[in-house]
Amino acid sequence: MSERPVAGDKGFEPRIVAFFCNWCTYTAADLAGTARMAYAPNVRIIRLMCSGRLDPQFVLAAFRHGADGVLIGGCHPGDCHYQEGNYKALRRYLLLKRLLREMGIEEERLRLVWISASEGDRVQKVANEFTETIRRLGPLRLAPRPGMIRLPAAAQPEPQPAAREGVLP
Amino acid sequence: MRAHEIYPNGGPRIGVYVCHCGFNIAGKVNVREVVEFAKTLPFVVVAREYKFMCSDPGQEMIREDVREHRLDRVVVAACSPSLHEATFRRALEQAGQNPFFFQMVNIREHVSWVTEDPREATEKAKALVAAAVRRVIFHEPLQRRRVPVKDRVLVVGGGIAGIHAALTLADAGKHVYLVEREPTIGGHMAMFDKTFPTLDCAACILTPKMSQVAAHPNITLWTYSEVIQVEGFVGNFRVRVRRKPRYVIEELCVGCLQCIDACVYKDARFPDEFNLGLGKRKPIYIPFPQATPRVVLIDPETCIWFKTGKCKQTCLEACERAAIDFKQQERIEEIEVGAIILATGFKTFDARRIPEYGYGKYPNVYTALEVERLVNASGPTGGEVRLRDGRIPKRVGIIHCVGSRDERFNRYCSRVCCMYSLKLAHLIKERTGAEVYNFYIDMRTPGKGYEEFYDRLLQEGVHFIRGRVAEVTDWAITPDEEGKLIIRVEDTLVGAVRRIPVDMVVLAVGLEPQPDADEVRRMFNISCSKEGFFLERHPKLAPVSTFTDGIFLAGACQGPKDIPDSVAQAGAAAAEALALIDKGFVELEPNTAYIVEALCSGCKTCIGLCPYNAISFDEARMIAVINEALCKGCGTCVAACPSGAARQHLFEDAQIFQEIEGVLAYV
């Protein structure tokens, strides 16, 4: 893994991956930007269409590749753009927390939040709070895995289905 | 293993473009550094920066590079994809490349605008660019789905905004369903006597439009009706509308009103909703003489037949057309439309929430909307401004910003109160000759002819006292205050506390979202802003669109607005709806889920998860099948599939894993 970018000499800077749903939380993060609400730069946002798309493996992959904390953001209960994806996310989240505990990863390193499109201030608050939580917990130390492959074979592009037209790479 | 080792034949050719966005990005992020960094990433053939990537020269830069460097992947680091993803995809398409070989990096909203330290901002931008470069390698060429659009439009809300939008569309030859909750269309505007700043009569400009709606062959008008369910998506919404029973057959009633005269109640004795309880009506009634449609209705809450089951039913006898039907049931209508315009309006602030202003305690404290009815020629007093005890007020105080610009309630300015207060001040003075005092924080009169109207009121001798009123009280100190309401206020121009005794207090209540705005928002799958008004897609560039394609906003449901602005916005919403349905089809984002048949084990996990019933089970092949036309691309099934057979275009596992690794480490 490459060197960690550290601004100045501030000691441990948590790395946080955030999976935000397109309709509520990602939009709220856009709003936080429009309103210039500064927050901890540690949070790196990955857009999903819905929190229901969150495969638990994404969280595990994030931890495996060096995340110290993972944030999941969805619409408030009842507000899901796809009716109930956020409930599915909630179920997976609760199970995932148990799994993390068994793996020796502190539960607090994973957090699920409901943030609506108008709650830019909440993105700021959650990002800062979560960064502080992780800072307190310190770096996640997983046992190193020898021979870890950066681009796993399974992740290679599928052969293009013939039905779809387009330019092949 | 390095990525290029997997592609012995050279692999993809990626172009990375970093936007300055003027100083918006470049003021915080060291763009040059990000570009230099991008050049070191695998498969990146060219990396450039530009002041405004979204501009024509910026797009041309991409198009040229695609042709010249044979780029087959493009990453643009700029603003939010919600703003310009479409722009850059189009640029790719124009250069002959599949538009989905593109990934956008949000380094403005998510980096430069929210990060204080330039160093940290630059590092974060680099990480996000690295992630996008890794992700785009795994992009596939996709085709947008084309779906035909229904050419009918639903307009929800029959106030001036809904009326104007419906008429615009109907005149353009489109069929419009106009659904209004109240028994008549007209909304708040129908309650006004005059409109600012021209003082033209509200009824004279509104009622012709109302009757046009009723008569228009292209408009289906459903009043006393509510939308109860919305399904589908842009171009193809299925909507269910509940038509509440009026106990009068709309098609038969001609509005002769003989039934009202015949009612067993000889006098009108129930508070009349349209006049805010200042007047009375009978159980069988018409809200106001110009109500549209001109059809009576029976209120079962007050009708003695509904309450006791005993009544001579004189109304029924009086109706020559046999239009009265005590057994009428609610009806559910189902319609299919291509676009929806929401024009559900506002409600006024509940003045009881500010007890120190005495509304509900002192009978001579009125809300502005009540005074609109009092000054209205067809109102309960025939346009005479009389207090509840019949006196004509000699001194009147108008308190501005009631519920607006107040941290306890609403921080926003309601935009219309200064102007309607001026209008009411003028009308009250004209009708009664009273001394009128306006208590204001700031006078806000931007608009064509508005400042001039303010000036005119100053000339007319209306008093203006600058200060937020502390309280309205009946606590008299001096004899001339006895029996009056005293307005206590700090006059901030004089620098002293003043006590102004008046006979009548008018509270200029602010505008708030409808009480059920949140339920409506959920039903139509759109968002609300912090104050609870419907949220537009972009405050400047998409002011009548929502985040849900095909649903548009008009009028005060989107935020406080006066009549000219509501009408302008209604026209805009109608134009957007027209543009959508006249095209005849929509192109949907190709982010649907699909099944890799060879991998599907037939476990059926995905089937129950789909909220749209888009997944079925093929019993013969023992695999799940996704109907792409029904799939909306949430990806819930994809996340749940235990064998990795369910996948999602544009959000493939491989793409997301690359993004995760990318944000965590520079390759």
Add this chain to the structure above:
Amino acid sequence: MSYLYFPGCSLKGTGRAYEESLLAVFRALGIPLAELADWNCCGATAYMSIDERQAFALAARNLALAEAQGASDNGAIQLIAPCSACYLVLLKAQRHLMTDTAFRQEMSGVLPGNMGDPGQIRIRHPLDVLVHDVGLQEIARHVRQPLRGLKVASYYGCQIVRPFALFDRPHDPSTMDDLVRTLGAEPVDWPLKTHCCGGSLTGTMPEVGLRLNYLLLREAQRRGADLIITVCPLCQFNLEAYQDFIRRRYPDLAPMPVLFFTQLIGMAMGLPPRELGLQRLLIPVEGRMAALSKEGAHARA
């Protein structure tokens, strides 16, 4: 539930009747009050305007003592502050401790207790405790001599409902009106319940301070109040002690008894007058009560 009690200087001095009646009422209701040991000045009066940090430090010491002494009850330590000024300053200091981490760290170095979570102390006004914890029903159960026919103007003053409106509406509070009804008396509709009593102006600018008191008293009189009850020692003193001075200037003012609300509760509960400090009133209330009971007897006959 158990409560810590912070008397402050007034309840040991000019407001002694407040302490006496408060303790008597709580005793009669069977609610233990433990006085905060080694308490000091709350930090009110002029401190706040001269040296805010010092004023906050004084208040913080009291909170630290409470944290050390108070047995945690449902996770919160209940600290009763009857004087409005104490109540407000303690609340302000608490908020300051919670928002200003530097100040909290500074204080935790010098004060007893670790100031771990200043938010766990609930600073309560006895009016709030009596009406919302004890409850009007329970108080009604203890009423032995309902104050029938007595017209009471309830005066809150400025500090207990503003800016921290923790148990009543800031502009139009009604807790005391409900209480008055429970005691069998009749609340007077009196719009001045949160208007200014003049505070220290009665001493520094008497013409302003006395006029403010006059306006309050006169309006209560005009609205038919037999007496005024209040929650604040300074308000009580201002409204009661200056009536002679005020009458010299405004002769239309009749004597108006001004009681602490706890004294009125005690009267309705039939507690002995001396336990309620009624003998300390400058404008006695007994005459009115006697007149009322005579009227009552007439009405019954």
